[in-house]
Amino acid sequence: MITYSSNRFPREIGENGWLKTSEIEYSAPSIDQDHICDWLVIGSGFAGVSAARRLTELRSTDKIILLDAIGIGEGAAGQNSGFMIDVPHNINAKGNYLDSIKKDKVTISLHREAIEFASQMVEDYDIPQKVFNKLGKLNGAASQKGFSFNQDYKKQLDALGEDYKSLDAKQMSEITGSQYYQQGIYTPGTILIQPAEFIKRIVEKLNEKIKVFQNSPIKKIEKNQNTWEAHTPLGKITTKNIIFAINGHINNFGFYKKRLLHIITYSSLSKKFNNNILKGDPSWGLTSSNPIGTTVRKVRVDENNSRLLIRNTWRCRQNLESTDHDFKKSCEKHLRSFIERFPNLKESPFEFSWGGRVCLSLNGVPAFGELDENIYSACCSNGLGTVKGTLAGKLIIDKACQSNSSQLDKFESIEKPAILPPNFITEIGANLKIKSREITAGRDL
Numbered sequence: 446m447i448t449y450s451s452n453r454f455p456r457e458i459g460e461n462g463w464l465k466t467s468e469i470e471y472s473a474p475s476i477d478q479d480h481i482c483d484w485l486v487i488g489s490g491f492a493g494v495s496a497a498r499r500l501t502e503l504r505s506t507d508k509i510i511l512l513d514a515i516g517i518g519e520g521a522a523g524q525n526s527g528f529m530i531d532v533p534h535n536i537n538a539k540g541n542y543l544d545s546i547k548k549d550k551v552t553i554s555l556h557r558e559a560i561e562f563a564s565q566m567v568e569d570y571d572i573p574q575k576v577f578n579k580l581g582k583l584n585g586a587a588s589q590k591g592f593s594f595n596q597d598y599k600k601q602l603d604a605l606g607e608d609y610k611s612l613d614a615k616q617m618s619e620i621t622g623s624q625y626y627q628q629g630i631y632t633p634g635t636i637l638i639q640p641a642e643f644i645k646r647i648v649e650k651l652n653e654k655i656k657v658f659q660n661s662p663i664k665k666i667e668k669n670q671n672t673w674e675a676h677t678p679l680g681k682i683t684t685k686n687i688i689f690a691i692n693g694h695i696n697n698f699g700f701y702k703k704r705l706l707h708i709i710t711y712s713s714l715s716k717k718f719n720n721n722i723l724k725g726d727p728s729w730g731l732t733s734s735n736p737i738g739t740t741v742r743k744v745r746v747d748e749n750n751s752r753l754l755i756r757n758t759w760r761c762r763q764n765l766e767s768t769d770h771d772f773k774k775s776c777e778k779h780l781r782s783f784i785e786r787f788p789n790l791k792e793s794p795f796e797f798s799w800g801g802r803v804c805l806s807l808n809g810v811p812a813f814g815e816l817d818e819n820i821y822s823a824c825c826s827n828g829l830g831t832v833k834g835t836l837a838g839k840l841i842i843d844k845a846c847q848s849n850s851s852q853l854d855k856f857e858s859i860e861k862p863a864i865l866p867p868n869f870i871t872e873i874g875a876n877l878k879i880k881s882r883e884i885t886a887g888r889d890l
């Protein structure tokens with residue numbers, strides 16, 4: 446009998462501020478009996494919700510189950526910084542986030558298709574603007590090295606014919622309320638989402654058409670004649686098709702072994718502070734011009750109050766687990782980056798800090814395709830799951846349903862994720878590289 450089993454399951458790291466401050470109460474039951482369906486989508490991140498949504502479009506009369514090992518919105522999809530970026534942002538690139546013009550043009554068109562697919566859900570499901578807001582993105586530079594990254598970025602945007610605006614120190618300060626940034630580039634196409642609320646609101650609406658379960662980890666999958674049986678601790682699901690949308694956790698089932706890099710990155714969300722304390726635009730999002738640098742977002746809570754989000758620190762952990770030491774060090778780094786940028790807010794540091802998992806492949810391709818008969822993978826979103834996961838989820842259903850799609854041809858790589866050295870060498874090598882980049886990032890971290 447063919448069996449795939451997992452003995453490792455996702456766990457939260459710290460306390461996710463997006464989830465804690467989300468305005469929606471939705472939660473799903475856990476599985477406590479057996480079920481039968483046509484499609485089982487495992488994982489309720491961007492890839493999972495997008496696969497479920499596509500199934501409601503292409504197979505509206507089929508029985509569909511979407512489930513997650515933990516709560517809806519608790520995984521990386523609810524933990525991220527919420528930048529749905531249209532322009533190239535390959536965090537695994539050799540030093541900046543760009544590729545060749547030809548590749549970047551394809552990337553931009555795919556990212557925009559993903560944003561279009563998400564926008565349609567937002568419209569159909571009445572998701573409020575503050576959860577999905579087309580505010581664009583700043584690329585902030587605070588050091589000489591940061592300037593040179595932005596120079597390269599401008600050249601590439603020019604060559605691609607993309608719209609952008611160069612900003613000087615004064616303009617950066619007028620937007621961010623901080624004197625920290627000496628230069629910036631604004632690109633208009635990025636959507637800033639409240640990620641946990643975005644996921645929860647979509648799943649709540651999907652739940653009107655499909656069954657949803659949370660806190661129901663799949664431990665084992667077995668083939669039984671023409672169907673598959675997926676086992677959770679308290680019930681099994683018999684299904685014709687399985688979609689794995691579990692990002693790096695796909696390794697736990699033995700697929701893509703030694704081909705996926707597991708990175709943990711960390712975020713903190715400040716306490717609420719009065720809008721009078723920090724001038725500038727009500728809401729904005731900034732990624733660092735240096736790919737290893739600090740991401741910052743200002744989030745409007747209500748008429749009188751806002752919060753700031755800080756994200757930095759990468760650690761390669763091939764067992765997908767954070768350590769207490771990594772978490773503590775990242776929180777210290779968050780505080781330093783926060784106070785350097787917003788010294789007048791030093792009395793309102795963080796209320797929530799957390800970490801989450803990012804899955805990368807060395808050659809930047811997804812773990813996408815058919816794994817066994819009627820078992821599919823839409824995993825490894827290379828750190829940009831808001832768009833790449835969304836697209837992978839939609840396109841894996843197009844593939845499984847044999848629905849012709851030009852996007853699928855563009856997205857589906859003939860390359861598999863490249864083979865990595867043994868885990869301990871990968872981990873040491875990746876962490877050395879990350880640390881050396883962090884040291885040279887200077888003020889951009």
Ligand SMILES: Cc1cc2nc3c(=O)[nH]c(=O)nc-3n(C[C@H](O)[C@H](O)[C@H](O)COP(=O)(O)OP(=O)(O)OC[C@H]3O[C@@H](n4cnc5c(N)ncnc54)[C@H](O)[C@@H]3O)c2cc1C
Binds near residue numbers: 455694800827828829
């Ligand atoms: C702090 C942080 C900041 C980030 N910022 C950004 C950003 O600004 N923009 C961006 O695009 N990306 C960002 N990312 C990356 C982004 O969050 C991920 O790429 C994205 O969440 C991947 O989506 P996914 O649907 O493929 O997988 P995930 O969101 O990881 O979802 C997979 C789901 O599968 C579930 N699962 C795993 N194993 C099982 C099992 N055995 N049974 C059932 N369920 C299972 C997990 O619980 C999880 O909910 C960030 C990540 C982090 C951690």
